Amino acid sequence: MKYLLPLMLFVMVSTSQAQSVQKQIDSLLQVAEAANDSVRLRIFNKVSFYYIFNDPPRAKALLNKGIEEARERSVPFSEAELVNTLGIYYDVSGDANAAKQYFEEALQLSTANEFPTITVMVINNLGMFHWNKGNYEEALDYFFQALKMNQKNSTDSADGTYLNNIGLIYQEMGMTDRALEYHEKALEVRERHNKINEIPISLSNIGINLRVKGKLDEAESVLKRAIETAKFAEEYGVYYSAMQNLGNVYLDRNRPRAAIPLYEEAIEGRNQMNIERRANLGTLSSLIRAYNATGNTNKALALVETGETFLEEFPDLKNANIEFYKEAAVSNFNANRITEGNAYFDRALIAKDSIFSKDNAEKIAALETRFNVAEKERDLAETRANLAERELEVKQKNNMIYGSLGLALVLALLGYLFYNQQKLKNRQLQKESELKTALAKIETQNRLQEQRLRISRDLHDNIGSQLTFIISSIDSLQFGMKKATKSTVEKLGNISAFTSQTIYELRDTIWAMNKNDITWEDLEVRISNFIDKARTASEAINFSFEIASEIDKEYTYSSVQGMNIYRIIQEAVNNALKYAEASEVRVEVAKVNSVFHIQIIDNGVGFDSEQEMKGNGLSNIKKRARDLEGDVVIVSEKGEGTNIRFTVQEQ
Template sequence: MRKIVILIFLFINGILFSQSQAQKIDSLLQVAETANDSVRLRIFNKVGFYFIFNDPPRAKQLLQNAIAEAKNKKVPFSEAELVNTYGIYYDVSGQADSANYYFKEALALSRQKDFKTITVMVINNLGMFHWNKGNYQDALDYFFQALKMNETNTSEAGNAVFFNNIGLIYQEMGQYDKAIEYHNSSLELRRKYNKTSEIPASLNNIGINLVALEKFDEAEKVLKEAVATAEAANEQGKYFDSLSSLADLYITQEKPAMAIPLFTEILKGRDAANIDRRANLIPISFLIQANNSLGNTNEALKYVVLGNEFLEEFPDLKNAAVDFYQHASETYFRTGNPQLGGAFLQKSLDAKERIFSDKSAAAIADLETKYNLAQKEKDLAQTKADLAERELEVEQKNTLIYGGIAIAIIFGLLGYLFFNQQRLKNKQLKKESELKTALARIETQNRLQEQRLRISRDLHDTIGSQLTFIISSIDTLKFGLKDTGGKTKEKLTHISAFASQTIYELRDTIWAMNKNDISWEDLQGRISNFIEKAGTASASVDFNFSVGRNVTPDITFSSVEGMNIYRIIQEAVNNALKHAQANHVSVEIDKKNELCTLTITDDGSGFLVISETTGNGLKNIHKRAADLGGNISIESEPGKGTRVVVTFKS
């Protein structure tokens, strides 16, 4: 059973609006019309922060106008505060470069005027920025800086946010016991200072970590308390988050009947209150899965329809769409509709491939992704966190040493000896840290390979076996329906062929995922095997595959590059066979200097290039050539065949 870890990302920006406070937005804006410059700009900042999560376009316009007014009226405190909030807008919108730019600008403005409270805000938000990008070391550095500054310049109550954020990083790293320790510290401060709106978030985070540790009874008790406190505080967003964590606990325990009413309440509540509706595709997917497992296929179909409507409204939800398509496919197969089942299964595979090609491939190679493949980054972040904590201890001890020397010169010799001893200890700590980092790098390489093998096995054992079962079932249906019309058999044959082709493409994807680098020798074997199969399937077609002398076996490609080269050849050859009815197909690969040239030629029917550039096949070839960083040329005329030339750096 898949687990969802819900992380509460806490930005610091003066005030977080609850649902009841949201009703005061219009009245606040009316107050701003007659208020003085400083008060009006602070109101704009708070309202702008609220709109970031409820009406982003309005937030952007309001903050832009307020920043311009702060500069014009020369109110530096408000300017720094507003620029910081503008950075939060871009971070929440996923525009990392702009977010980083405005956070750095806000930090420079606050430090220039020595606005310590804003400096702490910005440092914390920079930590959140790097956290969202998966840079755990940098995030921890900023959180520790913010914690140290807050202890010196502001109140103890403010430490709760930093304890919470550090706990969430340990939670991300899989250090659940340590995460609970920091979340408990945050919870104690929030209870001590009666922060009723923030207590549910701490309880929710503690419950999530207890689920990860499989302490289910304790987790259920804590999560129910989180739901109750959020409801009592009228914090609807936190109420739905806690309710989602509780429902996920029941899914983890394979209790779908208990999870279904909770996910249903979340859907209705978020829609009614218009709170984080984008997150609703996850409970929709879970409701389909739960109803499938209980045999309630008609109920599951209702949520499939709802999910399709939801994706039309939010088409950018790529990651959540993978699970939705997969569970929807199962529903259609269960209801005896293999055509739609196959179509939705293909959508799931296409969504996974887009995520792999567009976002995850480089992250897998570099271990920088947070999608279950970020173990190296987590291990390095753990080392960094331990070192940062030790450095804080060392700094405190050094402070005591220097203070002792300043108080009593008489003890100078003793202080020197103590200082020297501490310096040796620091060197030893540094050596231990370097050794730990080196060991972590070696270990994470092994873990990455294990992760890739595990993903490959999962793909082969689940999706591969399901597709094989579909093919077998279709063949059985064809045998059982031998007396039916030819159109039915023809449709079943097309579905079987489609499923078989999907298996081959899945195997190609597994082949690429299992490799950091693909050698030319390996790629050449893969291409030769494909052309050989094409020749067997099309015996009347003459195939030729030639490799230039300059293409040596020591040439290597990344897994993404290798897959793109292979797919271009596959797409071009299939076009020649299916659409051009070619008699001769030639594939040539050569290299001159740093450029590789890939040429696919056929003597088929050809086409007018201008009128055919919108086809899916040619679009795919153009996109993959662009992903290689290369150039593509397609030459064709009716009756004169087609020539596709792709050049790229090797």
């Protein structure tokens, strides 16, 4: 049990039992109509607690009605009791501010009227409120107060609840040995008083901590017993919790497929029965981990989205966020979503630091010390006959406590310093690794550039000079072969012209090789030079070249991409010069959204595009467009000219 309510006999029920429980509720409300004020208001309180988890709006209405009647008829005990339950309603609904307000109001009413049974319940509920918000120091303080007050004013039969809650705080803080100590004390009290509804709670918590200590066989045995006892007692909240924890044991044993159905049943059961739905975030985190372990990344990512929706509903679940963020980070890293994975990892670290800070640990240790001192003082009051001997014993124990605390503080400080040093070392190593990677990349680029320069020099000095020699030799042959036939002279002229064109193309290739990147400004200059040469060679043709003003001249392509764009334009213009018999050739470059549009248009004789598109020139244009991952369209009809359009997507 977490929240306390006097004389609460209802338990969460399955669908088949819902009608029976509703009949009991209706009967109680009928009894309330004819009962005196005190009994009537106690019934309102009991029924409202049931409705909190099954029909919240009705619970709120009934509680407000009961509080109003208690004030009008001056029944302070019922007023304090109902205000406390209203605080539980708001805490379960996720309205933290309203919950705190009503708990503190109930505490003021109960203490002012000296109602210790209500006071101890309210103090426990305040502890639960702070626990749900991740304020462990405040929660532990209230639980120790409740335990001390119960020991003073009542029997130890209720101690199990407070011992259990103290154990849960240590459990959340990762102090496993301390948690086990308090859970075992709680189990002993509950078994001694035959608390069948509370025994499975302690068994489940013990199983959790045995698993954390790596005692998986013991944990599995205890958790199976918790599931059996919870089902017998019809404690379905504990039943699903123990089922989730058993799934965690299977997950630790690398049996995720055995764990998955347990997690899914727990989540579905809580949702259907509206039992402790807040606990589903922890179950959801474990289920994501299980799907990650089976390699089902898509399912894990879908559950991460479910978890985000869940956190919007319960934003104050600080203590459960850490595991969820960690598993969400793993899921995103598995999907190669590095940015999202890093973001979840950072959120996990922030949540962990906010809960497990050194200040919180020291304050909690001080709280337990304060409680232990108060407990010893009570023992001394009961055994005054041995006062002198007990004083000596207390001094020795206090010295041991202070010595242990001092040692713990020293160890904590050393651990903190070591952690910071290791963290700094890891950062330095990471920076060194990044620097080495950057240097290696620069060195690789430098070597690649040197290789390009060497190849371009070889092309220019060797192949270029050889091609020039060929042209010179052909010219000499033409001059010396005065009696050669006209056909021979034309062939030699064609070879000379082809060789000259090869030299121009070689120079273009060398230009591209000497650049890592080619901008639109580079392309504009190169295309303009080419068109100027074409204009000189074909004076009868009117050439034009336009590049739209909205195009960023600094936009870059790789040298291969830039050369492909240039070659497509060059090939298209050459085709127009050779075959089109055009009087006008236009080259236009524009940009629409993120796509570059390049057109080469002539007003020549055109051709039948369905019959004559098998030449090497047009095939080369299409191949280069495919290499650019672009599209090319060639539109031509006889007597209507030719329009070659191709597009290039912005990178």
